[in-house]
Amino acid sequence: MSGVDRPGGGRGAGPLLLGVRHHGPGSARAVRAVLEGTGPEVVLIEGPPEANDLIPLAADEAMRPPVALLAHAVDEPGRSAFWPLAEFSPEWVAIRWALEHGTPVRFIDLPATHSLAWGRDEETDGAGKGGPADEGAGEGEGKRAAGAGAEGGARIDPLGALAGAAGYEDAERWWEDVVEHRGMGERGDALAPFTALEEAMTALREEHGRGGRDPAPASVPGALAAPGRDLVREAYMRLRIREAQREFGDGVAVVCGAWHVPALRRRTTVAADRALLKGLPKVKADMTWVPWTNRRLSRFSGYGAGIDSPGWYGHLFDAVDRPVERWMTKVAGLLRAEDRMVSSAHVIEAVRLADTLAALRGRPLPGLGETTDAVRAVMCEGSDVPLALVRDRLIVGDVLGEVPAAAPAVPLQRDLARTQRRLRLKPGAAERELELDLRKETDGERSRLLHRLRLLAVDWGRPTASYGSTGTFRETWRLNWEPELSVRVAEAGIWGTTVRAAATAKAEADAVAARSLADVTGLAERCLLAALPDALPTVMRILADRAALDSDVGHLARALPALVRSLRYGDVRGTGTEALAEVAAGLAERVLVGLPPACAGLDADAAEEMRSHLDAVHGAVGLLGDVPAPGHGELRARWAAVLRTLATRDTVPGVIRGRSVRLLLDDGGLAQDEAARQMGLVLSSPGTAPADAAAWIEGFVGGGSGGLLLVHDERLLGLVDAWLTGVPTEAFTDVLPLLRRTFSAYESGVRRTLGELVRRGPGAPNGSTATGPGAPGFGPGLDPGRADAVLPVVRLLLGLDEDTRRSEGGGGDACADLAGTAR
Template identity: 50%
Template sequence: MPERIYGIRHHGPGSARAVVRELDTHPPEVLLIEGPPEADDLVRWAADGGLEPPVALLGYATDDPGRAAFWPFAVFSPEWQAIRWAVRRGVRVRFFDLPYGYRVAPSAASPEAVADGAVHPSPQAKGPAGVSGTAPGAGPKTDGEHLTEAGAGAGPENAGEDLTEAVPETVGGHLPGPGAGAGPDGEDTASGPMRPVDPIAELAAAAGYDDPERWWEDVVEHRGMPVFEAIAEAMTAIREHAPEDPDDLLREAFMRSVLREERRRHEDVAVVCGAWHVPALLRKVPVKDDTALLKGRRKGKVAFTWVPWTYGRLASWSGYGAGVRSPGWYHHLFTTGDDVVTRWLVDAAGVLRAEGVPTSSAHVIEAVRLAEALATLRGRPLAGLAEVTEAAEAVMCDGEPLRSELIARRLVVGERLGAVPDDMPAVPLVRDLTAQQRSLRLRPDAAERALDLDLRQDNDLRRSRLLHRLTVLGVPWGRRATTRRGTGTFREEWRLAWQPEFAVRLVEGGMWGTTVVAAATARVTRRAREASALAEVTELVETCLLADLAEAYPSVLAALDTRAALDADVHHLMAAIPALARTLRYGDVRRTDVAGLATVTASLLGRVCAGLPSAAGSLSDDAARQLRDGMDGVHQAVGLLADESLRDRWLATIGSLATRPGLHGLAAGRLTRLLLDAGRLDGAEVRRRLRLPLTVGTPPAHAAAWVEGFLSGGGLLLVHDEALLSLVDDWLADIPAEAFDSVLPLLRRTFGGFDSGERRAIGERIAGGRSARTGPMIMIDTGRAAAPLTTLGALLGRPLSVGGPPPGSAVAAENAGEAGNAVASEKTEGARSAVAAEQTGEAGNAVAAGGAREAGSAVAVAGSGEA
């Protein structure tokens, strides 16, 4: 009896149902499935209840685990259903695609494809443009793009997706370079020439459909028509005129050789493969031709296992060339018997309710009616994803795109993560991680979730150490969140999301050790030995603390000593101290022994104190900014250290440096501020030092740099010190007009860095402090002050006059909230009032009636640049 060849659509629920029906009707003696032959021994696990799709076969080169490939399966994948059917009935299953070992042979890899242990894409997805892959150079779509397409008329079941199994690449994934791809279902970004033919598009066009995806859904998914013979005939016609892919020819030669072998052994053979390959398997090709094509090829050593997969990675927008745009919808189609539309919209209502969107049963009823009406109007046998999406958006989402995207993310794509049995063959590192995940009650999940850890709790502390160790191994299951404010050291916030490619990283990590802690220790030790910069080693010191890598600590500390002794750059030394200080402070919370680190830190600080004066000479603006940042880091780090002698030494160093003649204004101002914050200077001394650069004769650029250095880091000092605020305000008013342009950018940068609340408070202090100030009587030049009032009155819609508001407010108090303008008058005091309004962050312009100079100074303080 001739073999039965079932050309299927990879990850097509209609194909899956049709294949199972055919196998029930005509049970074979042996079942051949498109896939890597090296994974034949893993087929038996499909009968294990612990192997829950979506899952994937992971193949990797044993001598280079970074060269790996995936063959994903969903519950609705025809290959998966065929395998489950066979193992339950005791029918032998054999994968008959080109062995993956050919792909990873040394001659198969291209230098550009094998980079840094990354998971490499397979040329398996080079199907027709818009069918089973992306064009060369095209990246995967963003989440927003795929959600928009998934939830609209061009949705997952519409054109552009892996339209049919007419494309051969639909079960296996990442390939290490052109010509080295493996597996029928590659997760790929296309690494070969694209076929110019979209076979399903041509078939749909012949049937009068503009949308190939709708044609497939109507013919196969909704009606369930047996189309294997028709598809085979259509593929034969299309391939007669389509250019051949050399990779396909090689794969199909191997497939035919396996098929001939099984024909000699069995009378009844069934084949499940991508429909594109059917004509090649039916074609009569001489044995010698296939043998010649396969002759002389080397085979590398590979290993295979099952790993969990996600629907997000099965989606085509992730870059998976054989992916589908709506895995969640297809799962629903395959697993739901009756009332497909109703059950889908009930689930959609549940998603909205979970997010606090009121959705009643009446909404669901009306949405079902609308979806069915749309299907009837469009002549479809059943409402598809386009109809249910439009109905849900119109009835349940009130036309709100964000709600539609939420449904698309949760249901159309889905957040399902597969599972594998605990006793599945795996590298020891994976087994150790699985055991720790179970012990710590930290279950992997494809959906991102927040994790708040209290390091005072033993279980949370162990969780933190595990996440940090995995980060060392290049498995960023958790990423540190930075939303928490404060200096507390006993809490950590993480965002967790498990990705399938972590399986490859873990296989790679197996070369460092058989347990997570051993592998992380070996990895950190190697990095410390190879580090070329001091900053790299100090980061590793902190890593040893966070991940509790006690055995790596001596090696890292020795490398730190060596690097610190060889590095004479003060900037490098200053950059190293903050991480060491954090390590010393956090050691108590994490119960880590940091003995010996305090000595190294003290030594580095001593070298910084000795080298800082020479490093502070003849600084450019950029060098001064770099020095300021470094000093800020050291100053903060010294505050973390519970060592008064180190603190006194640091403060003595910057105290003598702050009074050094010729020191760049930015550094001098910043040092004065640090000394004030540390209590080494009182307010009177600070005001005296501030007057020196602000006196007449000092270059305005130097004075502005001094003010920038002094005020950088926040404006609360000006809020609480009225005398200092008055001093800065007076200096602003006295800047000569010809020097103002050079000072303005520096001041804008300074005041623009303050929080809006600080700017507002400064403005209020200036405006509110007028009555308490002493000084000459304010004289208003009414002629000059009235000039802008005509325009302002037209903008406000009511007449304005000079008289009325108190002189100190200069109309700003009345109009700041309405027009965002401050009308100031008469030189210095007018400039001050304009500054007050402008600094609130609400005033848009400062109009100084006292002249361009006064208005300009007001703009400088506010940092708005508008007058």
């Protein structure tokens, strides 16, 4: 059997081998020119042959690159690989040319059924679990280790090696100068650039790889690392090329990575190639088209087969003439849209500067470096801040491709696409913020969809803080669709054919597999958010069983807040929460009973952890409101009794006792006089160790709001000040770290006010502890003018109508009016 040895790429002597750089606009233009000039009878492309049936979809009007071929193992959808294609990818140009001219087109790379199995034991990469992310239309030749294609070969960057040989430090700059800016394939002999690139790659393989030596076949079935992955792929491609030659003669054109051309040109035997393919591992694989993004084409995103500037490359491919002038116009339009003052004079001057820089640097045309420097100097006035916007929006770009509805997809993906269209929630490459008002039907459905997807580990949206309103009827999401989410959807397809059914099944399975009570309560909360009533019976049964068996108060305290938060969703979402209320009340009862003995005899770390549980339970009880605990009266009253017990029990650590007093004071369950008495007992008792007293203060005034308490209650501040000044010198260094932690949490304005109060000295001149106007640290009286000036802002914060509620009196009347409004 003769080898594939068409020398020089001339017709009549073998296949037409077009070695390209993946995602190279110069290569794409050259491929189009050669195909137009030669008119081959069949086009073969480096790519997975399982996608041959998907090729006709590339001609669909709804197909808009960037897109990618996605292969995943049927039994393990997370094991996947992408072959991305942009509008300026040579492979995409070859596919579209063949479809437009009615020419057969086929993929000839190693099948995905083998490449996915090959990666089973390898580390995962950015494209999927063990998937050969850069084996397809990614820039594998430029960034994959060149020596990986041969035993013992050195790992090099082919483009970097060629650029270094030409005296360039930057491979991207070298490629632009010799290919992009010299009109590869547009003038003169269209095949000449391919011949030159083939000669360069042949020399590189001879120096760094096995060159023309035949590789030894794998001695062990499935041991693909022995001959090297590239050698196996090239053997498979040679076999497919021979098949095409038998069918179409010499009218065969092959578009592949330039690194592979010397190997495909080399004389080999069919037996040797088949020996390399013998015993390859296999998995059952599915293939489809999925949308891709410019950001995922960019190397900045971490995808190893990317390029630095997909937006810039797309511009070079689309620009029919004067690319620099057209680029500067795009930049000016972007900056004007962002309210930057950019005129036509800026555009003219930026073009002139870019041309001058290119001449000074000896480049045939301004490249990305020259245009970026010109934009920074002229349009951005030397600032990198607007330049970052240009890089993000134009140089990289936020384009998200589209695939037709006819593309194969798992049923779950189709249901998701239908729901997205119905809710007008189109995926986008750029991150955006979505505000939802749950009182509106459409927004409520959007919220449920996003929460269901999160249950399925499809994190299209991430909940974030809402700054417009604190009401429970409002949600804020950050949406960002990444191509990997298509893999997550395929993985989630095992749970059901619709988003709701899949989320229900996944929630039930997660409840059974949950390891802690807090996990189950969190899952119940998520089921309510996602409106999955069919999953709630299973989740609630497991929750009740876990709560009945768990005797750890810490576990119960961690589980209670999520459960109580869930009770609030019934008001806005219309979800029944009767079963949750019963479980929550029972859980709270067990916490109330078990908390006092659990707080005794704790060390410092355990006490600090228990304090956080105390705060969480306090907030949960406040949300429960008047929900009665079975057989025990009103829950809040019982919780106040527990706090009083903790506040007065000597075996409880000081940080918990102090926190209990503070919580009672905040809720009105303890008068200020009593709080001052409790503090005095702790700080004035000679038997109290300084470290225990400092811990009590940490519990009482720790946190951001503790400083305000001291600012407005000089009696408490005086007690703290008197204790602090009386701490013995030898003990002061021991309590200082705890005190620093306590007071460093206050805002700077609060700390400044406390310092001023301490400087003046707390308490009235006669020694009494007075507060209010005239007391040390306070003004001599109320300033009506300043009080009235504050009212409009306070009314705006409170959402009051100034037309109906105007202040007619002085400062005293205004403050009284405001106080009544606040109540």
